[in-house]
Amino acid sequence: MPILNRYLLREASVATLGVTLIVMLIMLANLLARSLSAAADGTLPSSLIPAMMGFNAVKLLIYVLPVGLFIGLMFALGRMSRDSELTVLRACGYGPRHLSQAILWLAIPVSLLTASISLIGYPALQQVQSRMIDAARGQQVVNQLPVGRFIEDPSGRAVLYIGSKSGNGYSDIFAFNEPTNGKNTSQKPGVEMAPFGKLMTDSAGHRYVVLEQGRRIQGVAGEQDWSVIDYQTHEILVPGQADTENTQENRKSSLQLLHSNLPGDQAEFYYRLSQALTVLVLALIAVPLAQAKPRSGRYGRLFWAFLLYALYFNLIALMENVIKHGELTLWQGLILTHGAFILLWLWLLWWMSGGSRRLWQRLFRRRHGYA
Numbered sequence: 001m002p003i004l005n006r007y008l009l010r011e012a013s014v015a016t017l018g019v020t021l022i023v024m025l026i027m028l029a030n031l032l033a034r035s036l037s038a039a040a041d042g043t044l045p046s047s048l049i050p051a052m053m054g055f056n057a058v059k060l061l062i063y064v065l066p067v068g069l070f071i072g073l074m075f076a077l078g079r080m081s082r083d084s085e086l087t088v089l090r091a092c093g094y095g096p097r098h099l100s101q102a103i104l105w106l107a108i109p110v111s112l113l114t115a116s117i118s119l120i121g122y123p124a125l126q127q128v129q130s131r132m133i134d135a136a137r138g139q140q141v142v143n144q145l146p147v148g149r150f151i152e153d154p155s156g157r158a159v160l161y162i163g164s165k166s167g168n169g170y171s172d173i174f175a176f177n178e179p180t181n182g183k184n185t186s187q188k189p190g191v192e193m194a195p196f197g198k199l200m201t202d203s204a205g206h207r208y209v210v211l212e213q214g215r216r217i218q219g220v221a222g223e224q225d226w227s228v229i230d231y232q233t234h235e236i237l238v239p240g241q242a243d244t245e246n247t248q249e250n251r252k253s254s255l256q257l258l259h260s261n262l263p264g265d266q267a268e269f270y271y272r273l274s275q276a277l278t279v280l281v282l283a284l285i286a287v288p289l290a291q292a293k294p295r296s297g298r299y300g301r302l303f304w305a306f307l308l309y310a311l312y313f314n315l316i317a318l319m320e321n322v323i324k325h326g327e328l329t330l331w332q333g334l335i336l337t338h339g340a341f342i343l344l345w346l347w348l349l350w351w352m353s354g355g356s357r358r359l360w361q362r363l364f365r366r367r368h369g370y371a
Contacts, residue, residue, distance in 0.1 A: 004094060005102040011080065012106050016072030023064050024057075031056050040146055048132060055129045059122055062275045065114045067309060069107065070282040074305045077290035086291065096349055099287045107283035115276035119254040122272075126250050145170065145199060145209070145238070153239035160209065160239055162197075169198040173211060175236050190218025192234070199238075207238040267324035270333050274316045277334070281341050282312070288348035312341060 163172025178189035194214030219226030
């Protein structure tokens with residue numbers, strides 16, 4: 001490998017590693033807070049927190065590696081452009097084509113790593129994670145509910161409070177719930193109190209609290225139609241159990257998704273493959289985008305870098321939703337999404353090489369009749 005390529009590779013690698021580690025630490029801290037909150041709510045067994053942190057850390061790499069490489073290249077190339085190093089290299093015949101080739105020595109391995117995680121590693125870990133959670137919930141179902149705190153549904157329509165643990169169940173239970181269907185006038189918001197209750201799960205993994213010897217008071221505030229119901233047993237769904245990330249598409253292997261004709265499977269495969277393709281496309285875009293005038297600010301182009309990154313990944317999410325609804329095929333979505341940003345890269349190269357200046361000069365000469 002030429003000396004200049006090794007120098008560029010070293011500068012880009014150090015900046016990329018630094019950005020990736022910082023972003024990874026921030027996201028891991030947020031992930032730890034979410035895991036502790038889920039354990040406090042009882043939706044995640046506390047014994048699985050270390051394993052879940054490991055599984056989700058691998059998943060985070062899918063999102064951290066593209067942005068880490070892109071921003072790292074912007075830092076490295078921006079510093080070299082500000083210090084006139086790229087200007088000297090260009091004067092010596094080391095132009096954008098050579099820069100892109102040197103950057104690909106770093107971008108291709110990172111892209112392959114992202115592809116292996118997104119297409120192979122993450123689906124396999126998702127299956128293992130699901131089995132571990134199901135097994136832990138089945139073995140420790142009694143210890144799932146937190147004691148002495150409110151368990152609230154994200155919609156705010158259900159609240160459950162467990163006073164204390166008593167033998168094989170719980171005591172001093174309070175619950176509030178209101179119907180989700182406003183058209184059903186037979187169901188009204190109500191509160192329930194029971195001295196004792198037990199936790200159970202159904203075949204689908206949903207958890208219920210079976211209240212015993214309880215009372216329900218239901219009615220609408222401002223109205224006189226209130227009712228008091230005493231019962232022997234009553235089952236209440238434990239709030240806050242939605243798991244939107246662990247879908248059937250996420251559990252399937254990439255090979256199964258590729259050979260499937262279902263729009264949902266094609267959308268999932270599109271999303272997995274796009275994570276790897278973005279690494280290469282963003283790395284190529286960073287070469288012309290990082291070019292700045294000498295003695296200019298080091299972070300002047302970072303605004304455009306973050307803007308392009310946000311547009312790119314929002315476009316991927318939008319196209320995934322379009323494919324999921326069957327409006328486009330997998331390959332059409334890939335071509336439209338990544339083809340648009342490849343055209344943007346070519347336009348930036350043309351602009352950086354002085355294409356706009358030459359175009360204006362031609363138009364000026366033709367307008368004034370110059371040869």
